[in-house]
């Protein structure tokens with residue numbers, strides 16, 4: 131028995147309460163990362179219990195008014211007794227009259243990490259714990275600061291404060307309006323009534339959430355990025371299994387006939403390459419449950435009952451976005467008939483930092499594809515004059531994408547990157563007004579190519595390299611060498627059937643990660659060019 135749980139046990143009558151005894155049964159799943167849970171507790175006074183895993187127990191605080199994403203809000207957090215790790219899966223009702231009588235909801239859960247160099251034990255002893263959360267409702271940096279005990283005060287009172295970062299919402303906070311369980315999707319009333327779905331476990335059994343995959347904190351980001359770059363450059367084999375499929379014979383593309391099973395097989399093979407371009411970024415999906423000729427829909431936010439490998443991430447506004455965190459997760463999307471993948475262009479795990487520029491060359495219907503090829507080459511030359519290395523891919527449609535991989539620079543903002551992209555396009559259009567337009571409303575103007583710089587913004591997406599397209603012929607967005615970008619290039623040639631063998635031959639984009647480059651020098655050079 132863990133004697134740090136003595137207080138927890140003495141306060142409870144386990145004959146009367148459904149709470150776990152915390153007898154260290156072997157059911158608690160080991161984890162590579164520390165876990166946290168926030169339980170909404172409708173006791174005599176409604177509060178939120180923050181619990182941080184440390185040394186085999188949950189350090190616990192009752193946050194009387196609940197956590198706030200507004201850095202201006204300091205929320206009282208009363209230190210309470212350590213709780214057993216099994217408690218993280220407890221959702222239900224403690225009977226009236228028992229200790230803490232009332233209904234408990236698993237309001238949020240995920241992983242946490244200390245952010246100071248001192249050990250978390252030392253930080254807690256010193257009365258200031260800086261830490262990062264990676265949950266579904268709560269993310270980013272936080273601090274717990276202990277208040278000086280007033281005379282005669284027995285409990286330790288702390289303040290829980292959100293740091294200013296991408297997850298903060300200064301001046302307003304609506305996080306508590308999200309009032310459903312992360313474990314069951316239920317409201318407090320449903321839990322109290324014993325209705326709805328049973329909670330899915332997080333602490334006590336295997337489940338879909340992979341600690342490594344969702345890990346997402348400032349403290350870890352740098353090493354994650356380095357790891358991503360290392361994996362990309364060394365390209366070790368990533369094993370992906372065929373996902374389980376319902377209706378594997380359902381036809382998603384009729385020309386050529388391509389079933390859900392075919393899609394899954396393609397994604398299993400493509401995912402180890404694709405994941406590097408999706409990793410750590412929110413991703414919108416196009417789903418075609420009845421095939422691409424039926425109703426298709428665009429999905430940005432997580433849904434219940436989704437396949438494993440999708441994580442919810444907060445990216446600055448109130449909505450959680452879905453993010454695919456592993457190659458297996460990409461393959462698993464076949465089960466829900468995902469026919470297109472559209473990730474954000476942000477840096478991995480940094481939604482507010484640009485991670486790549488995407489120039490979308492979008493021709494009017496009467497423009498010959500050779501003109502699009504010429505435009506891509508011209509844009510490449512313009513970028514090279516600014517010392518930027520650019521890559522090219524087909525879109526799977528009528529256009530081409532010119533992509534510039536960026537090193538992650540926390541001081542670079544999307545407005546800066548977008549203005550840069552707009553300026554480069556505007557210069558091309560002013561030099562060749564009969565070939566290019568940069569004005570969205572004139573994009574269908576006959577015979578011209580719309581130089582679309584609008585993908586270069588927070589929350590804007592672009593179709594991922596190797597993503598299939600919901601179009602006749604089952605084409606994909608194909609990474610190309612510049613040698614292949616020449617007259618006669620036929621984008622329709624690159625399909626779910628042909629793309630992977632052709633990519634293995636061309637080795638296009640194999641130097642993509644090595645080419646990551648800072649944008650600031652190019653911005654300075656561009657400004658210098660103009661003046």
Ligand SMILES: [Mn+2]
Pocket residue numbers: 171173177178179192230
């Ligand atoms: Mn409580």
